[in-house]
Amino acid sequence: MSDNNGYNPFAMAQAEFDRVAKGIGLDSGAVELLRNPMREYQFSIPVRLDDGTTQVFRGFRVQHNDACGPCKGGIRFHPQETIDTVRALAMWMTWKCAVADIPLGGGKGGVVCDPHHLSPREQEQICRGWIRQVCRDIGPNRDVPAPDIMTSAQHMLWMLDEYDVIHGGHYPGFITGKPVGMGGSLGRTQATGYGVVYTLREALKELSLEPDNTTASVQGFGNVAQYAIELYHRLGGTTVCVSCWDENEQISYSYRKKDGVDLKELRSVTDGFGGIDRKRASDLGYEVLKGGEWLAQEVDILMPSAIENQITGDNVTEIHKRVRVIAEGANGPTTPEADKVLKDHGVFVIPDFLANAGGVTCSYFEQVQSNLNYYWELGDVLGKLDVKMTSAYHDVSKVARRQKVPMRDAAYMVAIGRVASACRDRGWI
């Protein structure tokens, strides 16, 4: 399915891995093992459509590495899914779990299909068909799927049900992303945002900054941003600027209040997608600025928590001299070009796959609770999350200081190092 020419996500992921592996002088056997997935499954899923015809869908599951524990990763429904995309994402999951130091490996799967053209019944058949094809090679102790692009909690429940039927029992720990009450975990909505701030808190400590005396500017006002702000305020910090996308005007705006954003107040004028009502915010006394202004604020902390590629070579110079820390709540908000500039300016960046690992950690908690068939209170979930995130942060930070590398490189190193050690301990290399 892969093209030989042009952009290949898996080739890119391998190149990135090779760079870091070289940097830490990784054993050649380990490099050879880790640059490719351990196992790949490709199979056909025949489905009788509503109109009586049969269509055969192509399904995948890639298990990149399970040295640390059962593989973990989403299932995507995408019409142009390719094995290379799935491979790249499976490898990424291995590092992501490892940096958070959770006992899980990396996997990814998918089906080449476009759910826009399929009825729910047909989608259910695809889900069940997918499980029937790989049910012997996945499971709570082998490989744990989760929702991804164009799949939802509903798809997970269909898959879980099929798995349970085949195995004649209840295995809620087989899959994550389930609704609360159906084997889901509390704290999912808060996890990523809180996780960002747990790491931020530790970073501030290391930089000897008192949260009370710090100010922050946040890009985005969705789930991640809102909970990050909530926790940051509880620590004593002050947010002076928030930016968000205005769906009606198809443009983003920044909202500034120099003496501090009142989260409750701002939430009251925000829709379910983190869109702030410009007029009502303005009535509440917020200055409405251009979308890019959040970046240029005179603050100590920036939290890009919206989408990728927001801090680029073009705008990195607009960042105020006062900024000390950037905590990446979003995936890939900083381009490599900008990263270099930030490094030169001595800005401390908490990289995305460490800062936003709260999400995957909570999925891990969901799996643990499901396996125990005992579900924790919200406080328990968040407390355990704090412990996990804090220790993950310090592990990375130590390496960064010792190796004198930026946090991003250090996080990679920690992740790859952990997986390699597990392979060694198991006697694979």
Added chain:
Amino acid sequence: MDEVQDLLGALRERAKELNCLYRVEKALAVVSGSPGSIIDEVLDAIGPGWQYPEICEARLLLDGEEWATPGFHKTPWTLSIPITVQGEVVGALAVCYTEARPHEDEGPFLKEEIRLIQSLADRLGHWVLYRKLESIGQKWREIGSAEARDTTPSWQILVDLLRETDEALYVRISRKMLNHLCSIGLAEAQSMLCGIDADHDPVNAGTGECNVPERHIASDHPLLVSGRPFDVAARNLSPEEIILRVQRWVQEDKAGIFLKVLDGPRSTLIELREALRRFHKIAPNGVGLPISTLKSVRVALSQRVLTEQLDFVQTAKDHVSVEFFRQIMDRIVMADDSHGKLGGKAAGMLLAHQILQNYGTKASESEEEVGSAEKARDSKVLASVRLPRTWYIASDAVLDFIAYNDLEDLLHQKYKSIDEVRRDYPNIIRLFKNSTFPPELVKGMGAVLDEFQGVPLIIRSSSLLEDRVGSAFSGKYKSLFLPNQGTKQECLEALLDAVAEVYASMFGPDPIQYRRERGVLEYDEQMGVLIQDVVGKRVGRYFFPAFAGVAFSRNEFRWSPRISREDGLVRMVPGLGTRAVDRTDDDYPCLLVPGKPDLRVNLAIDEIIRYSPRRLDVVNLEMNCFETLELQDLLNEVGEEYPMLTQIFCVREGDHLSRLISNLFDPTGHALVACFEGLRGRSEFVLQMRETLRILEEDLRCPVDVEFAHDGEHLYLLQCRPQSQADLVAPSPIPRDIPAGDIVFSADRYVSNCRIPEAKYVVYVDPDRYGELSTAALMKRVGRAVGELNKLLPKKQFILMGPGRWGSRGDIKLGVSVTYADINSTSLLIEVARRKSNYVPDVSFGTHFFQDLVEAGIGYLPLYPDDEGIQFNQLFLNRSENLLPELLPDFADLADVVKVIDVPEVTEGRILRILFNADLDEAVAYLADPGGELVSLQPAAGEVHKPMDQFWRWRRQMVDRIAAELDREKMGVKAFYLFGSVKNASAGPASDIDLLVHVTGDKSKEKELLDWLDGWSRCLAEFNYQRTGYRTDGLLDVHLVTDKDIENRSSFAVKIGAVTDAAQELPRPDEG
């Protein structure tokens, strides 16, 4: 205590009166008794009903005979009331007191007693009529028994009876018999006919061979009166046949009288109504009449009452019954001399409902038959589709209204210039609202309100021109909601006010302009009005339907290849349908395809929520007004009382949407999403909608557009009309003689109807080159470049072509990453699916922002260049001069990926024309000369393209004028440029005028300049409003640039000397 006594006394009297009525009724109900005994019984019952029964006597005079109680004699205290039968006085009923008594309301009698005697007289009249009819019936029965005894032939009795009762009819029947006998070739009859008229040649008669007019036979010819034709008949026909024929002719003859009224151009609606009532008595619903007669009755009724449009009548005659008209006629508010009709909207709605009813009933009946088709079973659900309770105001009532208020001048309004019409319109509304209605109309509407007490109403226009094929007039005339709360007087005033406003909308600029464009200005437009109850339920202090919307039998917005045009499309919203009919910019209706109800446009939870309705329209009964509410607020207030809650809403639990599967759910405090999950699949609603659209399109022989509402129990049909052009672009003929070299691309899969007559620019993202980009960041840059081009290129004059799915959120490799804002100015979005080594990537059908595309009217086409028989001119796309580096120097590095082709520039003035034909499933894009006539395959239904000339030409003249008037020295102006739509001659009614002024930078001069231009701007805005009705604060969009800007090529300075759409410098007056 006296008061109590009085009250008790009065009550006692009422009881006596009631008792009297009861006894009389009982006496008259006896069927078998002799008339004398019955009347005696009645007279005995009367006395005790009066205040002083001991001195009360009664008498009845009937057909010259007299019956009386023993003591009756005429005294000064006598009440006498005539008894009438069918308008004729046949007797009188009298009551007297034999002694004087104290004075009451009328002499010694109470007013209640006067009413009582009146009722008794009426009742006796009915009784007499009944007895008469009974005796005729008896005679008929005797005919039957006479036949058995075989004395006189039964037909003879019948014919004799006819002669006695109605000689004229007898002669006509006699004549018919003669004709019949001739027609079956009886020589005897033919010679008889010759006898009547010596010149008559029975062989050649009627052939038209002879050019002399045939002679007329006098209707009272003695031969016909004598009944000789019957003698001949008796010898040649069986008695049964004679009876059968005579009976049928009698019936036909009576129907003929009705037809005379019906066809009489001068007969009024009221006469028609009366005739219908009589006709109903003779032949209920036309039973027993020949089919041809019935058909002509139905045609005539459709034409008189509904509309004169021929194709409508043609369909109507097969579906509407006489009974249908009889029922409608009782619900028309009209003047006594009205000749009006119900108008187009009413006609469309009534016919559509009738068609559905017929199918529904037929399906229910055929269900018992073994092996009935599934389709027929499905049609059964149609029987339960309802119409709201409706009253109609006849279309010519508006003329009465105008005449009553001496406003006839207004009828010439349509010939005024559109500016004048627009200026006058607000005054006309005011004038109409301050005018009075003729009393008969006020009375009629009062009666309407008696039926609709306290129910919210909608007052809808139903003009003669509305909802005809080719001029759907959608939304041109007004429809108004009335909460209808308060005292009857208040409600009546509000109703009259609303009707006046609907009337005034006849003189609004939009409909007049529209009629002008359609060439129906001369048509004598009249305005019928529908008064309907709003479909819905009272929930708390609000009134609204569970959901409502609009449905189209043809789907032009298909997001999946599995959806075909015939699958239809439903746009629906919770609450009143206004938000589904009109496009709202801040909210989306839910889309459902009745033919494929399980396919959803949106899948990811955030998409589902974003594109689900968030507000609803309701009638607020407390505030007596129409209101828009946040859905969530309403649900928090009314909770589970919301009708069909479980079918319409899903509950959001984190990132999971759950269907509601029981009524246990308490919606308050939960996040509910109106995604209509419970109505998908094979729900009754989907079946009803699918069958409705299928059958209406089939029977009306054109794609239809239907408005509907559901009150939680029943589906109501509110409107049915031909699917309008705005929603249904006519398929274009695909020319077969295009030189191969001119074709840029062709397509033969998933083609919708759309048309891009003249595209000037093509933005082409080369799929191969895009696939070869090495990093995701470069791919992102392509998306950004497209976004910039979208801002830079003239609106709607360019098309976008690119690989796979535009706006892919997942893997960027699969399509250019853009948001809706990056493509919203394009006229067409093309997704190119090139064959990869062993597979062809699926295209997205614009899914991701599909609903945005729909609302913005952006066309969509998937292209499969590698399919057999498909043309794809790669050379043209790849080798034409690429403007990208010049347009966007910052993105010059992408020049081999993103191509921007200025079509006229590279083809010596030609343009790209793209024609779509969904019927053939074909589309072609080719280079053509600009202008030229574009043919549509459905000329009658073709949307008339407004001459755009009118909007830019005067703007351009004004700009020249401003340039001439501008004092450049005084205001520090170095140069003065025009750009944008006015320069490009593509300005529309709402376009502003983009000016670029190169200034010296002197701030005070600059201020003076801006003030001066602001004056022009406001003035032109007003001018534009007068012409078009578009209200803006100012019409000029002024951009100032300085030397420095030009040097840096920053902001709008890039327009000066730009490669495309460059600003045009306007000469100084002296250079002129």
